[in-house]
Amino acid sequence: MPLTPEQQAEIEAARASGQTTLRATVAGMEAHLYRAHPVLDHGFVRVVDYMGDDGAICQAARVSYGKGTRQVSSDAGLIRYLMRHWHSTPFEMCEIKLHVKLPVFVARQWIRHRTANVNEYSARYSILDREFYIPAPDALAAQSSVNNQGRGRALEGDEAARVLDILKTDSSRAYDHYRDMLSTEGQSGLARELARMNLPANIYTQWYWKIDLHNLFHFLRLRADPHAQYEIRVYAEAICQIVRDWVPAAYAAFEDYRMGGVQLSARAVACLRRMLNGENVSQESSGMSAGEWREFQTVIRPETE
Amino acid sequence: MPLTPEQQAEIEAARASGQTTLRATVAGMEAHLYRAHPVLDHGFVRVVDYMGDDGAICQAARVSYGKGTRQVSSDAGLIRYLMRHWHSTPFEMCEIKLHVKLPVFVARQWIRHRTANVNEYSARYSILDREFYIPAPDALAAQSSVNNQGRGRALEGDEAARVLDILKTDSSRAYDHYRDMLSTEGQSGLARELARMNLPANIYTQWYWKIDLHNLFHFLRLRADPHAQYEIRVYAEAICQIVRDWVPAAYAAFEDYRMGGVQLSARAVACLRRMLNGENVSQESSGMSAGEWREFQTVIRPETE
Amino acid sequence: MPLTPEQQAEIEAARASGQTTLRATVAGMEAHLYRAHPVLDHGFVRVVDYMGDDGAICQAARVSYGKGTRQVSSDAGLIRYLMRHWHSTPFEMCEIKLHVKLPVFVARQWIRHRTANVNEYSARYSILDREFYIPAPDALAAQSSVNNQGRGRALEGDEAARVLDILKTDSSRAYDHYRDMLSTEGQSGLARELARMNLPANIYTQWYWKIDLHNLFHFLRLRADPHAQYEIRVYAEAICQIVRDWVPAAYAAFEDYRMGGVQLSARAVACLRRMLNGENVSQESSGMSAGEWREFQTVIRPETE
């Protein structure tokens, strides 16, 4: 369970009393506010605040004085146009603030996205809880034999059991020793900023993370992608569900142009034109490397082939 | 008047209908929302949206689950501590979005602050209005004789009249020519992206500008400073009034530690210690340059001397 | 002529004396160093410094200790892989510093790229030179009738002459008045920070501009694009020539994947698959809007059709 009863009570208290505001509000997001969406075994994502909506993107693009008399359909068209032509600044006018609980090795990938604001729980100042990520059986994957940074099928039988046992036992022992070193019973007690170094990367941390919609879309495109590591992808997918409820028109454009879209090289475009003219193009005659050709095939042929 | 009746009506419409939200709201900011605060002769600043309040700064600093049971006084103490020790990330958790109308030469200074999101009205796409900044008599200042980038006393008499006449006449003629070149009556009409090059830097532009509180404080410290150019300082001062109503505790800490605070060099601190020990220190014995010594005097001696 | 004899002499002096270094150096860039490449009527681009080369991109990607024993061909392959999969951080490990002289209205577009370092010549502190951009006849374009932010064919005959006359006369008069207002002969002289407001947007300014290769590529993709305004595009094209000599492998990958590449939406990919299966797809059956369909046609059909 990611939340204690006390934490759950704090969330309920925050959800109990609405206030009147003149700002842009979105009913779908109000329903999400403060609630913890569970991710992995102990993690969560929850919305702490948001700024703007689909209309705010258009207002900024038009530098307008009010909501104007535009229709929702005209806003959706403008949003698609902005997305298609990489006009990123209107999307930067929306902002979201999340509270995320996540394993440290996921946090280390996540933080590489620098255009965000972060406040992490400090293990110099506080003592971390005994919560570790232990993969579910179907997430316990073997190293991929074809992709140096990918994973293959799930481990089975004894090997899976051995790995789970190692992860659980080592986490537990490391945490016991962490508390032993910190203890001031009959000893001085090691500094917290030092004791934390004994903790493995599957321990959970948490942070407040604030980012604008343009940069969030960039994060989601990379991290909700099938090639992203499973443990960060599930967070990205949880955020996708939230964004869909927040800015439905922008999210639909994002799905069409970014998540579902592809980038083709000049060589690939040249091939395509020849193929549409009826020519039979092979890798050899394409000018592409084997890797590029393989990726090109996945674009033009249904993945089910 | 910075606003047309239509624009004023759009603003009134936006202010007419509140919605219920669970987010942090601030009564003082709700009163500001959408209203245009006049600045200079045709400019304004108005709040389009905001995220967070004093409590949100503390929640982020504590990475907490709800508002907790802390008292307002404890929040103010934490905010002062964070400001004093340059813990900037909790202040980044608040965000504000402004609509600003301002002369182009002010916009060019303003945009140097890069850690903000901007959507400017496009003179490639649209035709600019006939609105130019013409300084009020007391803002029509002579070049400073002591500071290469400062200004001295207000011009007087004939000189003031000549300058005002030049600014008004040249602006007016440039704008007439701008419209003449754009006109498609009996001619093709010059491209808007070219015609705009004839317009002087006192023409007004406008933009949506979004920034987090930490970076806004940095902007305000530099631009609300007495050494800042008057024409940007009045915008900074208008924003200060707004921020004071938004996050009163953070703004009070900002005033004490940043706006009213000073930075002393190691040499200055060494001097100070000697002076507090009763020593009579002169510029010569201080190790400081003439300029540094002068600035040091303004710190330790009341400015009225 | 963009340079005075004194400036030319300073450049020659800087080019006269080489020093020995252990850093990565590129012969092609050493040839560019300090020289001014003319752009428009009075502008230029010149390289002031650079960091890294194609090898440095690979070293960073491999976090290696030295140049290793890799071959140039292996480096080029890695660079193509990094570009194709949007691994941007290795490209950020190269940096370039340029000195650019450019009209103010171009500078205003340029500065929107925020991920760069800029030091602009200060018109608060110094007096600007009498240099204005006056378009060459073939750059004096009419407003496009189909694209709100584009331009059409060149103006002709009397209209062209009228426009040129306006631009020249207004620039000249504005500059005369600028100097008149600044003058201290028989008067106080207006502050420089105020007098500059009378100058039109075709006056030249200059700055030092420093950016990493990843962000430079982003700038070049947008600004060397045929849809960019001509007056900024010529600067981008001049920089492209320089980058080609600096990091040839990275530039070739950039040309293939970014400049010559295209982004297709999910809808467009679905269409493509149907077309490759022999289906005859029309705009109606494509699910695309008229604008999207038109853009899609330019991708799959040679532009000469």
Add this chain to the structure above:
Amino acid sequence: MPLTPEQQAEIEAARASGQTTLRATVAGMEAHLYRAHPVLDHGFVRVVDYMGDDGAICQAARVSYGKGTRQVSSDAGLIRYLMRHWHSTPFEMCEIKLHVKLPVFVARQWIRHRTANVNEYSARYSILDREFYIPAPDALAAQSSVNNQGRGRALEGDEAARVLDILKTDSSRAYDHYRDMLSTEGQSGLARELARMNLPANIYTQWYWKIDLHNLFHFLRLRADPHAQYEIRVYAEAICQIVRDWVPAAYAAFEDYRMGGVQLSARAVACLRRMLNGENVSQESSGMSAGEWREFQTVIRPETE
């Protein structure tokens, strides 16, 4: 030893062959280039490249065409002026690229400085080495009893021995298990991106880190400060030595105005003026909290008191 013989040989090879360049070079930095400066038990800092020197700061501030005829003393004066008045952009015109090997818990603090470019060694792609930070006896500190995020005196005797034993044994066991899980002998072998989660935060990682001088000074002010955690401070101190050799005038100004300088609040300045007027001010009459008063005393009274 932080380097293998092979790595040392690569470094020597890179240092063996200088090239001629027209760029600004600094003899003191050439001596540092590529060499590994040892930090902690297995870490290091080494300079991979640099851009600019003291002169380059001034050239950018003046937007000049060449080195000009200014003297070194005039440059140093300008640099002090720029530092004193927070003109940060000229310092951004210098850039440095470092290769750093450091424990993961240090890397996690370090990465919070977002205005830098980073390429980290990937434990998804590669297998980490068996190298762990084990504190030297005098760095094995107890938790501070007065500062929640600080450390007190070194642990002694049995307690120190117990802690060292835990850190060594747990690291070693975790690493053995990491290799066991990865092994493909008689089993599939766990994916590298998963196996790494068993590794504790004292394992070493490495990265290429590139940053401009302004942001580097900000990093150094926070991390070379006596209140910074010892394990990151030793890296900052090693970098300070390097920067001193790179840009001596800028570093001297940094030491005077930033490292050795202090920030006083408006309240503190008011106190100071009263004290210089001979008044005896106590905490009660100062308007400061106990914590602020204590910090104020360390500024005005020599630390040796």
